[in-house]
Amino acid sequence: MLIALLALCLLFSLLTLKRQAGTGPAAETEMVGVVLNRISGSELALIVGASNTDSEILARNVYQQVIASGRDTARLIVGTPRDLRLALDEMAANDQRLGGIVMSGDAIKWRVIEQIPMNFPQFSNYLLAVPSERLWPDFLKASNLLAIVERIVVIAIIAIGMTMVIITAGIDLSVGSLIALSAVLSATVVKAFGGADAPGWSVGLGFLVGTLSCGLIGLFAGSLVHRFKVAAFIVTLGIMMMARGLAFMTTGGFSIDQVPNSFVWLAQGSIIGIPNTILLLVLIYGSAHIFMTHTRFGRYIYAVGGNAEAARLTGVPVGAMILLVYTVSGLSAGLGGCLQASLVRAAAPNMANMYELYVIAAVVVGGTSLSGGSGRVFGTLIGAFIIAVIQNGMNLIGIQSYTQMFTLGGVIVLAVLLDKARQSGGIRQLFSRN
Amino acid sequence: MVASPNSNAPRLLEMKEIVKAFPGVKALKGVSLTLSKGEVLALVGENGAGKSTLIKALGGAHLPDSGEIRIDGEAVTLPSPHVSQLEGIAIIFQEFNLVPKLSARENLFLGKEIVKNGFIDRRAERARAGELFQELGMSIDPETRCQDLTVAEQQTVEIARALASDARIIVMDEPTAALSQQEVDKLLSIIRRLRDEGISIIYISHRLEEIYEIADRVTVLRDGETVGEAPVSEVSKSELIEWMVGRPLEEEFPKCRSSPGPVRLKVEGLGRGTSVRGVSFELRAGEVLGVSGLVGSGRTEMARLIFGADNLDTGKIAISGERRIIRQPRDAIRNGICLLTEDRKEQGLILIHSAQENFGLPNLNAFKKGFLIDGKAEAQAFDSSRKNLKIKVSSGAQKAGQLSGGNQQKVVLSKWLEGNADIFIFDEPTRGIDVGAKYEIYLLINALVARGKSILLISSELPEVIGMSDRILVMKEGKVMGEIENAQSTSQETVLALALKE
Numbered sequence: 001m002l003i004a005l006l007a008l009c010l011l012f013s014l015l016t017l018k019r020q021a022g023t024g025p026a027a028e029t030e031m032v033g034v035v036l037n038r039i040s041g042s043e044l045a046l047i048v049g050a051s052n053t054d055s056e057i058l059a060r061n062v063y064q065q066v067i068a069s070g071r072d073t074a075r076l077i078v079g080t081p082r083d084l085r086l087a088l089d090e091m092a093a094n095d096q097r098l099g100g101i102v103m104s105g106d107a108i109k110w111r112v113i114e115q116i117p118m119n120f121p122q123f124s125n126y127l128l129a130v131p132s133e134r135l136w137p138d139f140l141k142a143s144n145l146l147a148i149v150e151r152i153v154v155i156a157i158i159a160i161g162m163t164m165v166i167i168t169a170g171i172d173l174s175v176g177s178l179i180a181l182s183a184v185l186s187a188t189v190v191k192a193f194g195g196a197d198a199p200g201w202s203v204g205l206g207f208l209v210g211t212l213s214c215g216l217i218g219l220f221a222g223s224l225v226h227r228f229k230v231a232a233f234i235v236t237l238g239i240m241m242m243a244r245g246l247a248f249m250t251t252g253g254f255s256i257d258q259v260p261n262s263f264v265w266l267a268q269g270s271i272i273g274i275p276n277t278i279l280l281l282v283l284i285y286g287s288a289h290i291f292m293t294h295t296r297f298g299r300y301i302y303a304v305g306g307n308a309e310a311a312r313l314t315g316v317p318v319g320a321m322i323l324l325v326y327t328v329s330g331l332s333a334g335l336g337g338c339l340q341a342s343l344v345r346a347a348a349p350n351m352a353n354m355y356e357l358y359v360i361a362a363v364v365v366g367g368t369s370l371s372g373g374s375g376r377v378f379g380t381l382i383g384a385f386i387i388a389v390i391q392n393g394m395n396l397i398g399i400q401s402y403t404q405m406f407t408l409g410g411v412i413v414l415a416v417l418l419d420k421a422r423q424s425g426g427i428r429q430l431f432s433r434n
Numbered sequence: 435m436v437a438s439p440n441s442n443a444p445r446l447l448e449m450k451e452i453v454k455a456f457p458g459v460k461a462l463k464g465v466s467l468t469l470s471k472g473e474v475l476a477l478v479g480e481n482g483a484g485k486s487t488l489i490k491a492l493g494g495a496h497l498p499d500s501g502e503i504r505i506d507g508e509a510v511t512l513p514s515p516h517v518s519q520l521e522g523i524a525i526i527f528q529e530f531n532l533v534p535k536l537s538a539r540e541n542l543f544l545g546k547e548i549v550k551n552g553f554i555d556r557r558a559e560r561a562r563a564g565e566l567f568q569e570l571g572m573s574i575d576p577e578t579r580c581q582d583l584t585v586a587e588q589q590t591v592e593i594a595r596a597l598a599s600d601a602r603i604i605v606m607d608e609p610t611a612a613l614s615q616q617e618v619d620k621l622l623s624i625i626r627r628l629r630d631e632g633i634s635i636i637y638i639s640h641r642l643e644e645i646y647e648i649a650d651r652v653t654v655l656r657d658g659e660t661v662g663e664a665p666v667s668e669v670s671k672s673e674l675i676e677w678m679v680g681r682p683l684e685e686e687f688p689k690c691r692s693s694p695g696p697v698r699l700k701v702e703g704l705g706r707g708t709s710v711r712g713v714s715f716e717l718r719a720g721e722v723l724g725v726s727g728l729v730g731s732g733r734t735e736m737a738r739l740i741f742g743a744d745n746l747d748t749g750k751i752a753i754s755g756e757r758r759i760i761r762q763p764r765d766a767i768r769n770g771i772c773l774l775t776e777d778r779k780e781q782g783l784i785l786i787h788s789a790q791e792n793f794g795l796p797n798l799n800a801f802k803k804g805f806l807i808d809g810k811a812e813a814q815a816f817d818s819s820r821k822n823l824k825i826k827v828s829s830g831a832q833k834a835g836q837l838s839g840g841n842q843q844k845v846v847l848s849k850w851l852e853g854n855a856d857i858f859i860f861d862e863p864t865r866g867i868d869v870g871a872k873y874e875i876y877l878l879i880n881a882l883v884a885r886g887k888s889i890l891l892i893s894s895e896l897p898e899v900i901g902m903s904d905r906i907l908v909m910k911e912g913k914v915m916g917e918i919e920n921a922q923s924t925s926q927e928t929v930l931a932l933a934l935k936e
Contacts, residue, residue, distance in 0.1 A: 307786075
């Protein structure tokens with residue numbers, strides 16, 4: 001499936017190839033050069049960027065480097081077109097001379113620029129500098145790739161627990177509801193400690209409560225599946241509905257957004273420059289991989305899925321393993337809920353609608369068999385990324401959301417067929433009747 | 435190679451020079467087989483000789499790469515089971531092709547329902563089913579679900595199904611593996627009756643005594659080729675074995691003299707429901723205790739109690755003099771007991787996992803490096819086990835489900851041997867295994883005995899129990915009917931008498 005993922009990335013890169021105004025270190029260097037060499041030091045240089053875009057990053061970096069090299073007649077303007085207009089007004093009022101405007105990306109399209117000759121005839125002789133264009137896919141822009149990770153991190157983390165459950169030939173339909181329940185419980189805890197003024201540690205407490213509650217629910221599900229031998233499908237279906245109901249009951253149907261700023265750190269923050277989402281993915285997938293392939297318990301889990309009775313008769317603690325996987329599934333759903341709430345800075349009881357299906361799709365597309373006994377954790381990661389890449393790619397190309405839903409479903413079916421073909425030894429073998 | 439043509443009339447079935455290869459293995463290298471009308475032909479060969487592939491080709495499940503199949507002298511192609519059935523061929527596989535939750539009648543007419551005005555004519559089906567069962571001498575209620583029928587009754591349903599589709603050739607694959615002696619006799623008399631009515635039977639079995647009882651001719655396969663074909667009356671058992679294995683076998687049961695040590699396992703009053711009722715016995719170190727009895731006598735159930743697979747209602751288990759509480763297999767394993775189950779595919783192995791993974795599963799503690807498993811240590815241990823037990827696998831990664839019966843059994847044995855168990859319970863260890871592999875397993879049992887291990891040998895094959903045990907326990911309906919002190923000098927009649935005693 002890795003090949004499929006790479007192929008999709010290639011496809012979307014080709015489809016979104018565009019002439020882009022440059023961003024990044026090369027473009028910055030270019031712009032710094034323009035300011036220092038082609039704009040006179042006696043005139044003002046405006047370095048402009050649109051906030052929350054790549055052009056902001058470029059503007060800030062260029063400004064820093066310009067100041068660092070001694071030029072003090074440069075001004076940084078990051079914001080909206082209005083901010084630029086205001087700056088120009090101020091300069092006009094102070095009778096300053098405009099040497100040049102350096103900008104990139106989204107800022108280039110601002111109409112204020114077009115209207116300068118009209119509104120500020122005294123500035124007509126300025127230099128407008130823009131980084132050279134290059135050909136680069138929208139898909140492969142750093143901001144887009146990061147967006148893909150952000151989009152999929154919740155599903156990917158929950159998919160780890162789901163992978164383990166499915167390997168034991170079980171299923172957990174409750175994860176979508178558990179996301180909502182965990183989010184709502186965390187936010188409720190935070191609200192109890194002061195809402196928007198709650199201290200940072202209460203956020204941590206809230207997340208802990210949310211995650212552990214879902215872990216307990218998972219343990220409960222596992223005990224029903226093992227002790228009473230009720231089909232996992234039914235048990236988790238019931239829990240799915242109960243959890244959703246609990247979420248609504250907890251908030252009375254409302255969403256909670258009275259949370260402090262520290263609430264968003266989990267999903268939107270970073271440590272030593274690496275986004276938390278990436279760190280979480282690496283850490284959790286890394287540990288899960290080692291657990292499943294290199295510890296006794298991982299082998300026991302595969303055995304339970306391969307043939308539970310034979311495993312039992314070989315001394316495998318089948319019951320303990322079943323309890324373990326469903327608890328892990330609950331915990332990962334709980335963590336996913338905290339992440340999701342942190343991503344959107346709110347907790348609503350109706351969040352994560354149908355997420356369980358995306359999670360299951362990620363696991364299956366990643367090569368894990370629903371009949372149990374086989375599958376790889378990293379396969380699931382690839383499956384999750386395939387789904388995210390397809391959704392992201394379709395967005396970039398501009399496909400309508402209903403068409404997207406149709407296409408995604410079709411792709412999942414295709415992915416599973418291709419995997420079947422690979423197992424049988426080729427597409428021909430897939431079709432032969434033997 | 436001895437051939438013996440009866441007449442020059444075209445045979446009912448001729449398979450000539452059938453070749454079939456799969457990725458990685460050439461299963462059939464040019465196999466020929468002939469079958470006449472009203473004849474019972476035994477098809478014999480070690481596991482892996484090509485019997486199943488040949489039969490599947492006859493059944494339309496595989497298309498041969500080359501070769502010819504002629505029915506009544508005319509060349510035919512059998513691209514699907516449906517066509518094969520239309521040609522009058524019916525195959526009864528060892529694992530049966532019945533849908534457990536459907537009734538005997540529904541299974542019988544599956545695919546060829548009796549239809550009136552677009553609806554299934556249940557009454558006509560019931561009547562016809564009743565007729566067929568009566569012809570076969572079995573009283574079965576056609577409405578019973580197949581999962582509620584005994585193995586022998588299920589087999590009758592399969593035979594009835596073959597008859598209902600006007601089969602002229604019925605292939606039976608290991609039909610007696612799971613039957614009691616009485617049921618075997620019944621089956622053989624059914625086969626004789628079918629033969630007298632002009633239906634031909636291809637009888638695949640490892641039980642050479644039965645072949646001598648029922649078959650007219652025998653064809654022997656080895657390594658994908660036909661190595662011998664003769665009327666049964668013209669070939670001796672040892673010749674037959676020699677054809678199958680390619681070398682002469684001196685003795686069937688290599689029992690060695692042993693001197694048993696102290697009592698290792700003592701069970702008293704084991705009971706569970708009505709299947710095990712008050713079983714007591716002792717088992718010493720370096721001893722083989724055979725357990726004999728008819729099907730349903732509770733031998734497997736008793737073994738499961740000792741192993742903790744089922745819970746005791748009553749009874750005590752003591753190992754080396756100390757009372758042990760065994761509630762689940764993990765407890766038994768910790769106490770040095772292991773069980774090689776009757777059904778190695780469903781209960782003994784994880785078929786979708788590799789041979790090495792199956793080998794390692796109960797022994798993971800031994801391959802630990804801190805918290806993690808030392809994969810290399812496991813692979814090395816498997817490799818030496820493979821060499822010791824002569825397990826034929828293409829690599830440690832080959833899936834257990836792809837191995838032959840004998841090799842599967844060796845993998846099961848290897849996983850327990852690695853763990854230093856002291857008490858081995860073998861439940862039907864050589865069922866469905868060819869002569870060559872059987873011998874190797876007997877040698878392994880001897881090796882265990884020589885190392886002072888204790889063996890409980892549950893077997894329905896009287897010659898095997900008598901040939902390999904020191905003492906024999908005979909059970910009936912959950913109780914021990916008697917104990918034979920010197921197995922080597924007893925007879926099948928003695929054992930059977932105890933098994934049937936009132």
